[in-house]
Amino acid sequence: MTASGLQWLEDRIDQVDGLSVLRALSELNAYRLEGPQLLVQALGLWIDYLGVDVVSVQFLEDRLWREALTLAWSPEHQQVEIPLKKTPFWKCFRKLSAEMVQAQSVVRRTPLSAGDQPGGSALMLPLGGDQGLLGAIFLYHARADFFTPAHERLGAIFANFLAQAIVTNRLVRHMHEEVDQRVAAMDALMQETLELKKKYEQLSFVDELTQLYNRRFFFQEAKLALARDTRNDAPFSLIMLDVDHFKRINDRYGHSTGDEVLRCISDFLRASVRETDILSRFGGEEFALALPGTDCSGARRVAQMLLDGVRRLPCRTGKGELVRITISLGLACRTSLEYLNGETDLERLLHNADLALYAAKEGGRDQCCAYEEMTHCPL
Secondary structure (H helix, E strand, C coil), rough: HHHHHHHHHHHHHHHHHHHHHHHHHHHCCCCCCCCCHHHHHHHHHHHHHCCCCHHHHHHHCCCCCEEEEEEEECCCCCCEEECHHHHHHHHHHHHHHHHHHCCCCCCECCCCCCCCCCEEEEEEEEEEEEEEEEEEEEEEECCCCCCCCCHHHHHHHHHHHHHHHHHHHHEEEEEEEHHHHHHHHHHHHHHHHHHHHHHHHHHCCCCCCCEECHHHHHHHHHHHHHHHHHHCCCEEEEEEEEEHHHHHHHHHHCCHHHHHHHHHHHHHHHHCCCCCCEEEECCEEEEEEEECCCCHHHHHHHHHHHHHHHHCCCCCCCCCCEEEEEEEEEEEHHHHHHHHHHCCCHHHHHHHHHHHHHHHCCCCCCCEEEEECCCCCCC
C-alpha cells in the first residue's frame, strides 16, 4: 500500500473512532451523573477509543486554573487518576493554556518543542461557556506525531459537547441544591408550624390566670381515665372544690387580690396532687380534681389534706395583709354510678360531686361532703 493510501486508511479509522467517541459522549446522561462521574466517563473515551496517554480537565476560575480530573493510561490498571501538577506534563499544560487563553481556540503541538519536556505531542481544547472560557481539556501522547488536524476537529466538537454537559450538570445540581434547600426550609417551617400548633393546643388547655388545666382539658382527660378505670374495675373519685366567700374577698380587697388568692390556691393544689391526678380550674373560683385509681376513703384523705392546707395558706394582699381562705369540697366516687345501672358517665359523676359541694356549702362551708353520704358531712 502506498503512503497516500496508508494515510487515507488512517484518516478513515480516525473518523470512525472519532464518531464512536462523539456517540458515546452523547449517550452520557448529564442530568443524572454527578460532576466527577461525568468527567471520568467523558475523559475515559479519549483513552479507550483513541489511545491518548493523558487527558485532563482544568477549570478556569478567577484567572486561576483548578484541576478537576486527570486520567492516564497505565498498562497495569488501564485508566488511573493522577494529579497533573505532580507530572512532567504540568509545565507543558501551563504553557499551552496561556496561549489558549489568549487565542480562545485549539492549541496543538506536534511534536512538542525541546523545551516542552518530556517530548511527545499535546492538544489543548477550550471549554467554552455562555460566560466565556469555562476551562480546557489537555491531551498528551508520547508519540511526537500523534495528534492531527482531524483530532483538532474532533476535539472542538467534543469540547463543545462536554462544555454543554458540564453546564447542564451544574445547572441540574444547582436546581437540586435549591430544591433541597427549599424542601429543608419547608420541612423546618412545617416543624415550626407543628410546634406552634402543639404550643397553641397546649395553651388552649391551660387557664391563663392560674396556669392549671382548664375545663376543656379536664373533660377530655377525666373521661378517658374514668373509662379506663371502669374497664379495669378500678376505683375512681372526683372532687369539686370552691373557694368560700370569694365575692367578699374581691369586694373587700379588690380583684387583683382575688386573682392572687386564686393563684395562691392553684400553686398549693398543683404541689399537693399526684402526677396521675387531673386538676383543673373549672371556672371562676371553682376547681375540679379527678383521682384515678382512688377509692372513697382515699379521696376523703385527700380532701382533708386540701382543707387543712388551704386554711394555712399565707395569701396576702398587695399591702401585705393576710387573707384568710377556706374552701368547700364535694366528693363523688365511681360507686355512685352504680345507681345508674353501671352507666359510666363523667357528667353524672360531676353532677353528683356538685350536689355534694352544694351540701358542704349549705352545711356551713370549710368542709367536704361525700355524695355517698349526703345525709351528713363527715369532714
